[in-house]
Amino acid sequence: MPGRRRRVSVLGWVGIGLTFVLVAVSLGGYAYYRYIDGGIIREPIEPGASRPPDTGALNVLLVGSDSRAGDNKKYGPKEVGERTDTIMLLHISPNRDKATMISFPRDSMVMIPECRSRTGTALPGGLRQINSAFNDGGINCTIRTLESLTNIKINHFVKVDFTGFKGIIDAIGGIEICLPKAVNDPKAKLVLGPGKHVVNGEQALGYVRTRYALGDGSDLSRIQRQQVFLTKVLEAVTNGGLLTNPVKLNAFLEAATAAVTVDSGLTLDRMLDIAKSVxxxxxxxxxxxxxxxxxxPPDKNRVQFSEPAARDFFESVRNDVEVTPAPTPGKAAAVKIENKQVRVQVLNGTGERGKAVQVADQLAAQGFVITEVGNAAVTDTTAIRYAKKDTADGPGYADAVAARLSKEKKTPVAGKVRPVNTQPYKSQAGVKAPDGPIVQLVIGKDWPGVRVVSAIPDSLKDKVVDSNTNPCL
Incomplete structure (x- = not known):
């Protein structure tokens, strides 16, 4: 069907509801899903030699477009090509217990790498608006751009169109929104009074599209509104009775599959595996x-990533909490050593100025008691040590530090832990040190970084949108 093959929509992220809704469904079994799966359009993700490594997390790119082709022409004058009107990255932690929706403002000026155009010709890299990557080079150029900016590997993508988005919301039965004031936006085709409303697909599309009628008129304000709306969609899917109503569920799945385009790797079996994991x-x-x-600076209508805040944020996403291995059957679980019980001596063996203090700050933020910082002989290999006299308890305390490394765990070894060129860690001066062994961390040139507990740094916590965010503001 020609309409089904249209390019993506403004809220491609809603398509991920297809994955979430498979979590607890028992409607018709595998044969039914095979039928549903047959309605999904797929495109391949191009392989690349320099793509970021997998970390165990699941990263799904969710995009939309400003295309006015086909049935979408009523939402504005037809434009040449299309840009991603919405760019979001759904990051699900390796433990599958936390999900972070990262929005990239479409007006961001970024370095776009070399890509192939939609016709296959070479596109030179350069500084351009981020949504032009999709306009010029399609989904694969968008993926390449985001991976080059974040060093986060994108595992899958989902796309939806205007018309498909409306069908999904109608199939759910509408979503409750809250307006702080009356809205009359002819461009978004949204006319509603103040207060709470249950909006259908057409009204929901207007709500997430309107820019100047709500908020401060910025794309950033609209992004926050879209994020709040997404939490309401997921609430409706997971808690609104959809999963236990065969008629509504069937309508939702058929609307979702008709609306989305996904990558070739997001097969039915892969969807079911993801569903089980989340x-x-x-x-x-x-x-x-x-x-x-x-x-x-050159254009007040555009933005750029704030540094080092953006760089630190992407590092936090890459290094979020690792998968905790299940205990071996029949084997007694080891006594858990909490971070606050561990005294750590941090030594810089990289030759990079200030590295010990930087790492000590990161470990202290996670509760470790840092006793000293200093320098060690330059070394290629990161090491974790405990004193030979602590062979009974030392390994457990050292493992607590090893567990915070963002890549493979370093095996702690017994050795010398009190070199002469150290000094007290000033940020924790006066903190009462716990009992127990001292663990020495020597940072080598292969330093993998400290794995963080949350993908969102403390500095950005006040900008988080979640299910507790007041939708009326």
């Missing part, structure tokens, strides 16, 4: 955040 994940665990930005 079982129990609800809207309460979803947090929305926008990449830190600041005004772009």
């Amino acid at each position: 079982k129990g994940l609800t809207a309460k665990e979803l947090k929305g955040i926008t990449v830190p930005t600041e005004p772009y």
Whole structure:
């Protein structure tokens, strides 16, 4: 069907509801899903030699477009090509217990790498608006751009169109929104009074599209509204009775599959595997955040990533909490050593100025008691040590530090832990040190970084949108 093959919509992220809704469904079994799966359009993700490594997390790119082709022409004058009107990255932690929706403002000025155009010709890299990557080079250029900016590997993508988005919301039975004031926006085709409303697909599309009638008129304000709306969609899917109503569920799945385009790797079996892994994940665990930005000096209508805030944020996403291995059957679980019980001596063996203090700050933020910082002989290999006299308890305390490394765990070894060129860690001066062994961390040139507990740094916590965010503001 020609309409089904149209390019993507403004809220491609809603398509991920297809994955979430498979979590607890028992409607017709595998044969039914095979039928549903036959309605999904797929496109391949181009392989690349320099793509970021997998970390165990699941990263799904969710995009929309400003295309006015076909049935979408009533939403504005037809434009040449299309740009991603909405760019979001759904990051699900390796443990599958937390989900972070990262929004990239479409007006961001970024370095776009070399890509192939939609016709196959070479596109030179350069500084351009982020949504032009999709306009010029399609989904694969968008993926390449985001991976080059974040160093986060994108595992899958989902796309939806205007018309498909409306069908999904109608199939759910509408979504409750709250307006702080009356809205009359002819461009978004939204006319509603103040207060709470249950909106159908057409009204919901207007609500997430309107820019100047709500908020401060900025794309950043609209992004926050879209993030709040997403939490309401997930609440409706997971808690609104959809999963236990065969008629509504069938309508939702048929609307979702008709609306989305996904990558070739997101097969039915892969969807079911993902669904099992995120079982129990609800809207309460979803947090929305926008990449830190600041005004772009040459053009007040554009923004650029704020540094180092954006760089630190992407590092936090890459290094979020690791999968905790299940205990071996029949083997007694080891006594858990809490971070606050561990005294750590941090030594810089990279030759990079200030590295010990930087790492000590990151470990202290996670509760470790840092006793000293200093320098060691330059080394290629990161090491974790405990004193030979502590062979009974030392390994457990050292493992607590090893567990915070963002890549493979370093095996702690017994050795010398008190070199002469150290000094007290000033930020924790006066903190009462716990009992127990001292663990020495020597940072080598292969330093993998400290794995963080949350994908969202403390500095950005006040910008989080979640299920507790007041939709009326």
